[in-house]
Amino acid sequence: MRIIVCMKQVPDPEGPRESFVVNNEEMRVVPQGIPPVLSLFDENALEAALRIKDKNPQDVKVSILSIGKRVSNAVMFKALAAGADELIKVEDSQFMTSRLDSFATATILAKAIENAGDFDLILVGRQAADWNAGQVGIILSGILNIPCVTLAQGVDVNGSTLTVERVLSNGIETVRTHLPAIVMVSNEIGELRYPAMKERREAKKKPVTEWNISDIGLSRIPPARIKLKRLFTPEMAAGNCLYLTDTTLEDAGRKLALLLKADGMI
């Protein structure tokens, strides 16, 4: 069985807020001094894959697929050290100048997956930790014409049957489908395991395949279907604090209510 986990490299979302500089003209977010990391939901997806592999380590192969203008081996190394078997990177200079929207990303991933050979299951995070669009998995399933299950908190494979527990706002839903399929994994499945020292050493020997877009049969990046109209930093409301000087709770409450009403808040 082969599982492909699509993983994205993003600026560390835990980085200081001041380090994310918005370039209004180019409509880009320029992270300054923030190390890249694996997108957290993609880590959850990898953990789901590794749990399937844990049950049958000899027969399950986990491949990592990542695209980007420069995919860092150091960042992806964590995925290999955690237990993935190989890394496939699609890097291309065209990624430097073109914006990849969800459709373009899914198209490139689909081509890369076809190029990578047979697969049984594709796992992706429920959304990326930078743009949070949450669409790539669904579009990818449309392109590959396979079922897609979203918001997974548990993934189990039995023969060619896939059972997925989904997190809903009012409870848990269990669905069943057939392989091959795509599952979009949510954080409820649990965090990616710690890469152990031994696997860390072995990870250095694992195969890394590097492609550009012509290697996967594309001549150019598919045009974006979403046009970004404006990107800007929202203005922070001034943090003026007004102290109510009345000395009883009743008086203070009455005055607060009047002020909120005057501001149109209530």
Place this chain on the structure above:
Amino acid sequence: MKKDINQLFVYPKSWVSTETKEIAASVRQWANKEVIAKRIDYQEDYKKLFSEARKKLAFDIGCQGLMLPEDSGGFGFNRLTDAPLLISILKEISRADAGIGFVHALEYTVFSIFAIEPVMNPELCGKLAPLFCSKTLKTVSLILPGFGKKGIDDPLFEGRSVRARIQTADEKCMLSGRDLRPIGCGADAALFCVICSDANEQPCVALVPGDSAGITRHETIRKTGLDGCDNADIDFENVQLPKENVITRNRAAYELYAWLNLLLAGVSVGACMGILEIVSAWSGKRIIKGKNLLKDNPLCAAVLADVYEEIAIAWLLTHNLANSFANPGEWGNSSSPLIFSVSQMLGRRVQESAIRAINRTMELMASEGYATEGGVEKMWRDVKTIQSCLCGPGGEVPTKLDVAKCIFDSQTI
């Protein structure tokens, strides 16, 4: 903290390899998730949670048995060039909890004299590795020469009384000594490392499995800090050891001191990194004089700068020492008189800087620094305990005299 703590210390980047950074990042992830996020819970049930957190660190990541050769079942970080890696790991552990860092520092110190190349002893590694490559938590205790008692003439190691004796007959050795005070972990150690004197009153190092017959552990000692490490005085009563468990290599005891100073420096620097994050967050929220942020008051800002300065100096000294260990061709190996002296000097200086940084932090944070909830006072108690343990009889004096002997050829001190 608004800034990435990795970007705050200026040093030659070649000092820290990519592999070291990756492993340190992994340990940091553990620290954030398993310890820092649960600090309040720790106050309720430290022992239980501590044990759970330690297991993840020891087994999931692999910090127990890290320095044992791969052939013996360890993870093979047993080259001198791994010294910067070891302190990076200890820093990241201790950023969250210096007690856990201390336990690992003792383990790595003891392994340094028989597991690390070029002094690696495959036979000894093969014998002792099973203790540490299993899936149960193990600790190592270190007994150094120390105080003597008035009226008793002991064999001396650089002025310190060596109160454990080893006798050798045929292929067996016999270890004896009473009321010996380990640096730590005496109450539960799976392995004791004891600097003892032989028949010629020369120092040698005995490795004693914790289940050997003839070992008596006294009551657990209540102490200032390092709650994760239970210590107790030890009696050895004719404890029999195979000959290979006694390391008679010239200056092995000096190596132990050098490594201990380096690795405990890593622990205290790590604790200070945690302090820096805490005080940075706190000073960015605290309002004084009714309107100003504390960090924007010049007097307080100057204190904050002092805190950073002490930590940055300690950071640099520690990494500098680690790199001298990693490159023995440059200044000599850890047993050389110069490295022995310098490691003690820098080790002491790092502890001083660390305790000063924490003291100054507490000055600013006042009662919030003193309350258990703030997380600072635990670091303060832990680092002070390390500092005192690292001192010989009479505080800083023995280490200063060691330096004077090496640098100024002082003969009779």
Place this chain on the structure above:
Amino acid sequence: MKSFDEFSRPLDRISPMEKPFRAVIRNWVEEEVMPYRREYDEDWKEHRFIEPAMEKLCVGLGIQKCLFPKAFGGWGLGESDSLAALTYALCEEMARGDSALSLANLASLWSLTTFLVKPNINRRLAKEIAPMFCDTDKLCICCQAMTEPQGGADIENMGLLKGRTLRTTARLEGDVWVINGHKLWPTNSGGTANLFGVPCTTNPGSSDPDDFAYMMVPAHFKGVTQSEPYHKAGMAADKNGEIWFDNVRVPSWYRIHGPGKDADVFKQLISFGLLGSVGFAMGAMINVYEILYDFVSGNTYANKPLKENDAIAGVIGRIAGDIDISRILSYELVRMIDSREKPFGNPLSSEETIAKARNIKDFVSDRTVENIGKAMDVMGVYGSDRIMDVEKHYRDVKMIQLWLGGKQLCQAEAARYFFNCETL
């Protein structure tokens, strides 16, 4: 071994009462504190052992009534010319055994000084409060509830802020003050106190001294709530927690003096707090000296007692020197306070007295933290062992350095006075 009484004291001018007074307290310390102080260290939450010991001191020996006028059943110490000397002796002797016990005791007396010590005696209030402390066989504890959540050391910084940041309010309704506010961290809170001394404002945001009010608030009055105590590094006998005053109504004469004078008396209070602080610090240092003396005499380096090694002698000699100098300074602070009413003295609320008192507290507490830390190092692996008792002092005395506005406020007050700083 030398007696710690040999550390310098101005024998020519100490009160004749001091010697017998010290002897009584020392006896109590030997019997009630020294054998049990490790248990006290663990007793931070319940005070199961601490409270009976305090009761023997405060009720049995009568310390809790010492400040009250004789006419109301007290000792009349508030009217004594040697109040500071005896207070210092009490703090030092007690802190030799346990600085937290000493703190808990002094903090109880501290708030009472605002209306029981000359020239600020309020006889009506003294008579009203006296039965709680004097005519009883029960321990009665007072708490000076000063610090507020938002302000840190701002309340103590009266020289600059003049109470402007106070948020605890007092509103007069007929002949009743209505108090609302939230205080945290004072000594003897966390459920211990029977009576609170509460700095408030009658006009929030004002720095007019007339708007500063100091109220005595019995803990059992409706609207007073106390939290559980905090857990902290040391100082177990001193419970600290939060206190909420929710429309607490106290008689109008529970305001200690009135507009203007409350602010002045509150400034005087700071000096008494500083005096206690140096007493705690000195007591702890003196006990560490006693322990260290035995340790360096019986343990060896290079097969000679530690104290016989020239280099180690240099370290312990410096420790002894610092203790001696600190004691000299402490008695200078005693002199300053006891001469407050004399022609050659200064009022306690004067900038000069406050600056100099803070200097002494800053210097002595620094030396204390430094030297007890050094003593732990001299004792090596035994320094952090609780059985040696030095480490308990180490954990306890750090707090002395931090309270009452900490080091930075001490430095600011000194600069303000000696360099005429105008905006600090």
